[in-house]
């Protein structure tokens with residue numbers, strides 16, 4: 363016996379089967395390599411954000427972001443997304459059609475920190491900006507607010523340099539609070555008054571936005587007071 367394969371099983375494996383097995387093994391290896399590249403790109407961007415956080419918090423005495431999370435899309439989610447797009451699950455199709463294989467979520471205290479960090483990041487000379495989706499200026503019909511940047515960053519391997527895509531989502535703590543709860547409740551919308559619940563969620567998002575803006579104004583007043591004191 364070889365694991366679960368017996369000698370008689372092996373004898374019945376045709377040349378065609380072996381070739382297919384080798385093809386699948388190659389595909390698995392290519393897939394793992396692709397995921398490794400996304401992971402490296404994700405950490406390149408995360409390091410850039412950590413550097414900005416350190417520099418700015420030393421200079422301004424407060425952190426421009428509260429927390430940062432990274433994730434690589436799970437193979438099953440990738441597979442489902444490719445199916446939704448009606449595309450065969452191949453390494454080339456993933457690279458050409460999915461922009462959020464590598465994802466970073468940055469949670470800021472204030473709305474202006476989001477734009478300041480996003481500007482600093484997209485202006486770095488090894489970062490290419492592919493797309494900006496400003497769901498703060500233009501919230502989704504659900505009420506969802508965040509700033510999404512699709513970026514490309516080079517990773518340097520033993521023999522070559524390759525640009526990889528990373529999606530960065532910037533949100534305030536308040537926006538994240540809403541998005542997390544809304545995401546949890548999304549799956550429970552197949553109930554009677556789903557339309558009213560959707561409306562209520564959107565209304566809640568607007569209230570949260572007002573509070574976000576109010577908190578920023580308070581901080582600006584405090585900052586202005588500090589500047590006068592220092593003068």
Ligand code: GTP
Nearest residue numbers: 443462495502504505506510531540541542544545
């Ligand atoms: P996806 O196929 O979901 O990636 O959509 P897309 O390519 O059009 O990207 P989009 O910029 O709309 O952002 C998708 C991501 O933003 C999701 O994976 C969520 O993390 C987040 N998102 C977008 N809309 C909502 C929403 O209504 N509620 C919540 N909770 N999150 C959302």
Ligand code: MG
Nearest residue numbers: 461462463529
């Ligand atoms: Mg997405």
